[in-house]
Amino acid sequence: MVRMLGNISKLVARAGLGAVGVGALALLATPFAAGATTLHHSIAATSTVKCPAGTTATYDPPYGVPASLIGEDATTKRKNSGTPYSSVQCYNAAGKLVAYGNNAILYTYPSENLVPLGEKLYQQNCASCHGVNADGVLPKGTSGAFPDLGNLGPATINFWITTGRMPAADPKEIQASRKPPRLTDSQANAIAAYIDSLGPAVPGTPEVNVKGANLTSGQTLFALNCAACHTITGGGDALASNTYAPSLHVATVTQVAEAMRVGPGNMPVFSGNLTDQQVRDIAAYVTESIAKPTDIGGVGMGGLGPVAEGFIGLALGVGILMLVSFWVGERQ
Template identity: 50%
Template sequence: MRNVLRRRYLVPFALLVGAGVAGMLAFAPSAAQASAPNGARASSGALVSQVSNTSQGIDKPGAPIISYKTLPKSYIAPGEALFAANCASCHGNDAAGTALGPNLLGLGSGTVDFWVSTGRMPLEDASAQATEKPPKFNRLQTLEIAAYVQSLAPGGVGIPTVNFAGASVSSGQVLFTLNCAACHTITGAGDELAFGAYAPSLHIATVQQIVEALRTGPGDMPHFGPGNITNAEARDIALYVHDYIQHPVNRGGFGLGGIGPVGEGFVALLLGVGTLMLVGYWIGDRA
């Protein structure tokens, strides 16, 4: 066994350790993502607790599967002021649209909530696709803007609250694979689509944003009405994305950031080749 300590082992051994550590670092989730509550978009906690106890769109048991928030009338006036200052230049004062931005009438508070809470709006530069960025407004301001637009015209999709009692993560997995994975990939990491569009990562979307996206179909994403995906199915998908994709359970070791079989296989290959080299040297030495 004293041979094991010979200097020639140091090279493959250092390679092995180096590859393993580099692999884990490279594929670990970013610090910002890991430190955000629930791995999801952070919202301003203090304000939210005043506004609603279901800010992440998760309801207590006993409620309907998906219910929609009724926003207080007192939100409309401050929402109108925020809209005039931040949105009207493109969407018009009455939200009926201009050459720079589409008509928002009748889209509902949930559509406005999705675009504002994911940071897509207000648009900064007219790119092919409005991109997610840190939201400009806190939760209360976002709900005020949504209340104002909702007050101008009825209809559209409201801001959902999801009751997870009885939800099934395995049904969610099947539905996600069938309906979402083609664009967002099976790990939810997102992917390039045709014509310069891309399906974003699902790793920071809140439950509310997942259901809003599914029901409203932002940009190039198709919209799924209750005839395609029932409320119970939407709930199962939201559970799967929120619990499984965003918080994978890694039985038996490091998760490597849940980046999927290719990356994980690569790290396994490096570790395996390093180990084989060590064993090979050792056997050669003994002989």
């Protein structure tokens, strides 16, 4: 009973959040609203509720998930995770979910014509671990040793391949490291098309419209959601048991948005609690302010903070002054 009440209250809360969102959008849709954020930056409204041209809008609270993908019990599943709880969804002619009633992010899906090419590339580069059917099952070997790629959506595939993490340098590594990508972006798209053809899923590869991004909101949201692992200067740091939060200094806008929506590796999926506008703000803050920090006042210490500063202060400051005293004093 209590649990049921809890579920109902969750549903009401989500619906309420959506309603507040729509209301706030209507109220705050003025040009100045871009900068108007409350202390807690609860809801930042930066655009009106509009679907991109050529798409149809569905108003389907409370979930921003296509009805076809929602299970009977209406819970988040593998195939529909990574979507914001938006009350507005925009579908393109092919029936793909491409936006959530805003122009901050356009989710794109690779063309079906790429599937044959994608399959070839998949078999060459990925099948040795993920299995010939992309289900993580090898002909010989332990099932489940490598991830099942089914129902992961193009954003996931695009993220892992374009950051160079896949194909992995060492498949036994606990966490695949970023490296120069082995496959090109179009090859990554082709593989994404092939995986999508096995089982359609969201989200698509996000195309982020950073033009209207609000860096101020991005900074606050970054401090609240990302800094606890990636550090406030985005340099990344070690986590428990050989895992680590990678540096964000080289990430592209698309990769930042993908990571937030799909949660690669240890990273949580940021779906329900961040709107597309907020993801856009964070992605812009990461690629503009963190990757290119305002390092006025001399040589930046690479975001290492007081460790590097203390070293410089002792080695250069105290060290040079000790040499000076050695110079002016008697030395025996």
